[in-house]
Amino acid sequence: MILRSVRLRNIRSYEEEKIEFEPGRTLLSGDIGSGKSSILLAIEFALFGTIRGTVASSSLLRNGAADGEVILDFEVGDKSYALKRTLKRTANGISQGTGYLITNGVKAEYSPVELKSRVLDILGYPAGFLSKNKELIFRFTVYTPQEEMKQILLEPAELRVGTLRRVFGIDKYKTIREGSEIFVKDLRQKNNENKVRLESLPDKQQQAKSIEERISGIQEKKKILFPRQQEAIMLLASQQRVVEGLEARSQEAKNILQEISLTKRDHDSQISQRGMLIKDTGALQQEILELEQKLGAEKYSDDHLGSLRENIQAKEKKVQEYEKKRAHIIVRLEEVKRRIPEIQQEARIMNDRLVLLPEKQIRLDQLRNAAKILQINEEKREGLQKDVQELHANISVIQSAITKEHLLIEQVRHLDECPTCKQTVSTKHKEDIQKHSLKKIDAAKNDLLDIRHKHDEQETSLRDMEAAIKELQAKQRAFDVVNVEVKQLGLVQDDLKRKNTELHMLIEEKKEVAGALENITTFDYDEFQEELSRLRKQLLLMEQFAEAQKELEKKQEQKNEKEMAAARIQENINALQEKLTTLESASESMEGVEEELSRAKALLQDCQRKVHALDVEVALLEKEVQTVQEQLLPLKEEIAKLLCIQQKMENVSQIKEWTEKFFIKLMESMEKQVMASLYHAFNEVFCEWFSMLIDDPLLSVRLDEEFGPVIEQNGYETEYESLSGGEKTSLALAYRLSLNKIINDLVPSIKTNNLIILDEPTDGFSTEQLDKVRDVLAQLDIPQIIIVSHEQKVEGFVDRIIKIRKNDHVSSMS
Structure with a gap:
């Protein structure tokens, strides 16, 4: 993470200011109270928003201002970001407003909570740390406020160890161990409950055995009835076939009688139709004679009619052309005259x-x-x-x-x-x-x-x-x-x-x-019209005679058709007479079938009664088996559940024993090993940084088992309070730099390892100790270092100086 700039509007002592940063060492210089630390708090607010008990909105918004904002521009990897957070004063107090995040030029608006989640994801903080330790990680690796530099050294050992456990995620082993103990307790309670449930298992198994024996006895009775039932069914089927054969013959006799009736009716209908056709033929013959007398010897052919029609059409066309041409000439003559x-x-x-x-x-x-x-x-x-x-x-x-x-x-x-x-x-x-x-x-x-x-x-x-x-x-x-x-x-x-x-x-x-x-006008129009009228009358007369000729031909065709139809009907009458004779002969041979069918049906009913009686007896046995099986089924299901519980009890016992004897002890061992590894790495780096800051062979430090500093002077342990101001600051700075290195080494996903902010790291330093700070900065392999200090000598240790001054309660760059 590399900071590029931060813009403040109505934040603490700032009204409107933009501070730009570059890679390398940058010093925020100014008098005490000029507003240097306010820039750092604004950066922290832009990243995480307000933090209860640490970064309060009331301490950020400038007194008397209705709203304020911070815009932070920074880079992570190959991506650039612009992050904006806002504050607004309302009747209920000061609250955060909606902000935005611009990623490589793409803008998205978020609520304060959503914005914090996106920032934590960008900075690569481990997911397991986000709920509790997110601010601790940032303050131990990147930025620790001036007043909190020495807090971790002075707080009780239990609080200090607890803080370090949360930062490094070591408290998860304790959480797992406590959870495992609760888990074992739950397993033990479940096993006790299951033991009570399994007490009824033997009685239920004996009850199921008795029911199964009863079902076997009923099945034996069914086997004895089965041969008698099959014999009765076969006799019933044989008698059924006899009845079906007689019923078929009876139905055939009925069909013959019905067909005789239909044939007689069809015969009478054909005779009636033949009489009507003979009558119609006589009437048509009379109409033909009348038409022949009307026409006489006059005959007209189609060619004659066609020739006359063409002549009339030609004359009509000539009249139309004359009228059209004359009208056109008159219109044109009038147009020319006009x-x-x-x-x-x-x-x-x-x-x-x-x-x-x-x-x-x-x-x-x-x-x-x-x-x-x-x-x-x-x-x-x-x-x-x-x-x-x-x-x-x-x-x-x-x-x-x-x-x-x-x-x-x-x-x-x-x-x-x-x-x-x-x-x-x-x-x-x-x-x-x-x-x-x-x-x-x-x-x-x-x-x-x-x-x-x-x-x-x-x-x-x-x-x-x-x-x-x-x-x-x-x-x-x-x-x-x-x-x-x-x-x-x-x-x-x-x-x-x-x-x-x-x-x-x-x-x-x-x-x-x-x-x-x-x-x-030389054309005789009236004479031509009279000739055309005469030809039209002649055509009408010829068309009437031609229509009468067609009607005569049609009547002749109808007469011939009816004569042929009468001949066909006569043939049908003869065929129906022969069929009627055959059917009456077949009907006589079917007499006595009904009496034989009645006797066969009585015998069939007797067979059906015997089969029904046996079916009822078998059904009663099957019903009894079904009733008993219905009693057995839930009993077996309950037995199966109890057996499953019994198997689970065995599995639970194994899990409980493994958790108690192995897993919980394993977590204790892993926790001790991780703490020991952390202690050795932390102690080694802590001693190196302190020896670099304090060049005194008679004064040395180390960490005790609770990560507290042990100070030795002239071979004797001494108290923290007996140290000078510069020695106390050196001790806190060494502890802070050690935390930074260990956290960045053990949590490689963090993307803030190329930035560190030191807030008044030289408080109480002598001139010689200030020179040591130069060596410390040279040893820090961090691309961007931001230092807040009012010491003038620190200006010689950095690449760029940003001077802050305050006039009339307003901070600004000078």
Whole structure:
């Protein structure tokens, strides 16, 4: 993790400030109370939010401010992050608001709790540490506030060991051990409960055995009844087949009688249909005779009718063409007559407009030269304007030179000492300078008079030229107007030519159309219509005779069909008579079947009663077996459950014994080994850091079994309180640096191992001890180190210094 910047708004003593960080060693320098530690608290707040008892919202939000915020920019690995947290003052107090997290430019908003979860995930804190120790890990590895540097050394041994156990996750062994003891207690209680339940197992097993013996006795009775039941069933099946055969013969006799009845009815129906057909045939014969008398000898063929229809259609088409052509000629003649006066009127209007054309052309020639003269005069005007500007610039230069000389005269008049060589300026020298400047002024004034005279002449010429150009521009505008009018009259002249041509063509067309109308009236339209009416009447008469011929042919076909149908019905009547004779003979052979069937059914009922009696007896036995088995089934299920409990009891006993005799002791052993390993590593690093900070062979430290510092001076143990201020700070700093290294080594997933923040690590240090801090910083293999200190000498140990000052209760960078 590398910090890039932190932005504070209304946080503690800051109103609005942004502090930027870089890799390497950075010093936050300033007087005591200037606001250095506030920056560190803001960084911690941005990462974790408010922490109960440690980072309170009331201690962060600036007094009197309604809201505040912290934005922290940092990098972890190859990803960049921008993290924002907010505070808001309400009637109920100060609370956190919604913040956001920008990851590689992608922004997402979160609640305070969600934001903390995302930060812990980014920093790689182990999941098992998140519920209790997250702030401890950060404060032991990255940042410890100034007032908490020595707290872990001074607190009771039990609290110190408990804190270290939580930080390194060693308390999990104790938790597992205590949980295992509770687990063993639960297993023991369950076994006692199961023993009580298993007391009824022998009685239930004996009861199940008795029920099974009873079922076996019932099954023996069923075996004895089975042969008798099978014999009765076979006899019943045989008699059933006899009855079915007789029932089939009885049904056959009934079917024959029914078919005889149907055949007689069909025979009578066929005879009736034959009589009706003979009657219809006679009626058709009479209609045919009447049609033949009506037609007589007159006959018309289809070809004759077709030829007549084609002749009528040709004449109708000729009449339509005549009417259409005559109407078209009349319409066109009327259109030409209407169009000729219109064009003549348009031509008269155009001639009236063209009377002005010669006058406009003369006026256009007169104005054409004005455009050429205007262009020449505009070029001359540009030259005059340029000359006037140059003369005006020369006047300004000369006036500036005159002013400069006057200033020089004034300066020299009051000058006593040369500002360059520091020599005294004589009165004669000042007079010479003034005379020389006055000559320059006179010459410049003469030049100025000449230039002003030329300037006035050029301005007069320019004004005359402007007046001439305005007059020419007016003529140019008049030329443009007349030119447009001449072009428009030219277009009118072209239109007049086209109108005259169109008028000539319409007059010629009028003559042609009138001649065509005169020629078409020679056609005798009325005589042609009378001929067409006569042909239509002839066609109608021929169509009526043709329809009568078709009706006669249709009646002939119907008569032939009915005669053939009558012949077919006669054949059916003969066949039905033969079938009726055969059926009556078969019916006589079926007499006596009903009596035989009645006797067979009585014998079948007797067999059914015997089979039913045996079935009832067997069913009663099966019902008894079912009832007894229903009693046996839950009993067996209960026995199976008890046997399963018995097996589980054995397994539970084995687990309980393994947990008591092996697992709990294993956890105790592992805890001791981990604590011993941690102690040796911690003690070794702690001694190294302290010896580097305190170069005194007579003063040494080590850790006791409870991770408390043991101080030896001149071979004797001494108390912490007897140390000097610098020695106490060195002891706390060595303990802090040792914690940082051990935690980062034992928890490799943490991604804050390339950052450390030291808050006033040199409190009470002598000059020699401050030099030792330089060596400590050189030994720290950490890419980014941020130090808070008011010691001026520390500035020589770092790469970059950020100075903090406070004015009127507002902190800022200086």
